Amino acid sequence: MNTSITRKLPIGIQTFEKIRQGEFLYVDKTALVWNIAMKSVPCFLSRPRRFGKSLLLSTFESYFNGRKDLFKGLAIEQLEHDWTIYPVLHLDLNAERYDAPEQLHAILSNYLTQWETIYGEGKDEITLSRRFAGVIQRAYEQTGRGVVVLVDEYDKPLLQAINNPELTENYRQTLKAFYGVLKSADRYLRFVFLTGVTKFSQVSVFSDLNQLNDISMDFSYATLCGITPNELTAVFEPEIHQMAQRNQSTEEEIVNEMIRQYDGYHFHPDGEGVLNPFSVLNAFDKLEFGNYWFQTGTPTFLVELLKKSDYDLRLLIDGIEAPASSFTEYRMNTDNPIPLIYQSGYLTIKEYDKEFRNYMLGFPNEEVKYGFLGFLLPFYTTLPGEERGFYIGKFVQELRQGNIDAFMTRLRAFFADFPYELNAQTERHYQVVFYLVFKLMGQFVDAEVRSATGRADAVVKTPKYIYVFEFKLDGSTEQALQQIDDRGYLIPYTADSRQLVKVGVNFNAEKRNIGEWKIKNE
The missing domain is CATH 3.40.50 (Rossmann fold)
Structure with missing residues (x-):
């Protein structure tokens, strides 16, 4: 196969006549x-x-x-x-x-x-x-x-x-x-x-x-718009081959990464999933993976709706169970942001309970998940945009190196000079920021953040360490560490060969920021 011949990819072309007469690739x-x-x-x-x-x-x-x-x-x-x-x-x-x-x-x-x-x-x-x-x-x-x-x-x-x-x-x-x-x-x-x-x-x-x-x-x-996995491998075989050569990967690895990054959109619970066509075409054109679709438009109006409705973002991030009536139509006189978030492509159908006719909605793929989380973060912190991305990378590096003090000092900066008093609503605000930070770290390390009772506030796994975090609002670091022990948060990891590290953190309501923290190695 001669992969030096580059086929014409219809990026940004929305006219069928132009695609056909210009001999562009067409699914x-x-x-x-x-x-x-x-x-x-x-x-x-x-x-x-x-x-x-x-x-x-x-x-x-x-x-x-x-x-x-x-x-x-x-x-x-x-x-x-x-x-x-x-x-x-x-x-x-x-x-x-x-x-x-x-x-x-x-x-x-x-x-x-x-x-x-x-x-x-x-x-x-x-x-x-x-x-x-x-x-x-x-x-x-x-x-x-x-x-x-x-x-x-x-x-x-x-x-x-x-x-x-x-x-x-x-x-x-x-x-x-x-x-x-x-x-x-x-x-x-x-x-x-x-x-x-x-x-x-x-x-x-x-x-x-x-x-x-x-x-x-x-x-x-269900597949009327978008590219199915079968269409991806059948129509774009030369592009897959060329991208594999460029990235020193196998064709199978390229297809799997395409699916991880851009697949996962389901418009019927039993329908075949589709990949985002805009991202697929751009990735093949540039011969590298990127957040192409997300970068073309910022869903500011969605964030405004989220803030207006006081919706708990942690529910959104972990997946939402809902009947079809609650997300397939948007009613202007309600504060429910889920229909617009679903219809805009930031959530999709993940599961369907036929008995109770309930859907589980979640992020379709990695591009949307981390793009959306990263976009949300500026609305909840005071750091300039360029510093937020820098901080996430530093968070990961510091935990990989075992430098908890540097990690906690940097995390404290996310809450510096926050202009509101700590009440029930802003307490959730801080919880959401913690949630976003640990979720965004998940791009680089195995990071979990609590979405249910009976689990530690956050767990991060690096090649050398497993960190278990517990935060206490106006409590002591000792109480936080004791809770890790009393509730057995470390038990699932005791057989692991990595170093287990407990981190107890006090959140100071008066200062509206992280107070003291204490580290204990197991």
Whole structure:
């Protein structure tokens, strides 16, 4: 195999026509596209950002434009025989910045003007919704064929305004009326497909579009966006080989690392998992692993929701048990941040209890887990951003070297000059910071932090040492060490050949910081 030939990877390309004409690599999803198109039912698909939603809609557009030439050699070529041309109205709300009511009105009006140039204007069509209805009807009457409506990132205005209730309500009313046209114009429509990150509840945006079929968690379409492990090894074999050579690894090791870093997204409890396509393509392009998807967008609005709801982050980090109703739809009048976190791609389905119909949600992979934890840390500490990453590395080095005093002194710096009094809420704040620090250390060492009673506050395992930490709020270091003994926190590790180290720590409420600590070797 000649691995010197570099194939064209479609990084950032969201147009099906450009991919096919430019001979870029394409993971064939056209059998699923054809299957959805044949059912003619208005559909909605929720997927995280940069998961191929825009490319999917572009594929639908090329299909309904009868572009048989673009599908040569793909699965759909054997399924479709007519290649009928339909009028297509493709609305993309992804590119605009929505920070004022006129922004949404302007982009909708602009699209309507483009369509009216083709299909004409109506005399009494003044509002956006009436203009939309008029365009659909005229397109149907002039072509004699049902109209195809494709809406990309339908929820982008709502997500950008989520922390501005007045603006959110303005956008909600506008979109509710606009999308409601798709119900009244049903007789003129051949196909409707909307994509977005978030499924806003039926009482909100889609209340007038109640015939919409949400396929976001359908088993049949679990792999519609994303790359399955089988697709990874079949489609990207030359790239895997090249990356293995570059990193002096085996192809099997590269595939396993790809799966560890970028796999794990499940959109149905029994559906096949998929890898994040953006990260996979970037890793193959740069021939090294990195947090490519996470770095393309910071979920600031999610953190704001977490802070507003006073959600205990430790529950989020260790996995959440929830019925589907609590995470598949976001309701704007509640303080539950889980639906947005799940739909944005930071949580995914890990397990499903069929008897009680409960799901277990968790981080899909290493990239998301450590990217999300690292992103959260600035909101809970006073250290500058560049120092936080430095501190995590130093924490690990100091524990590997057995230098507990340096570790504890550095940990104390995370709480320096914290501006709030220690009450029930801020006590949780400190607990969360401890939690984040030890979880982030887990990238480099085997680190555990307590999520249930009957366990030490934290355990860290390095090649030479096993550390057991116990923190006491306004207690003594002796009490902390005694608790380690009394509750048998060391028992699971007594057979281990590594040095066991107990660390008792006092947390001083008055100083709002770590006080004394005491170290005892076993």
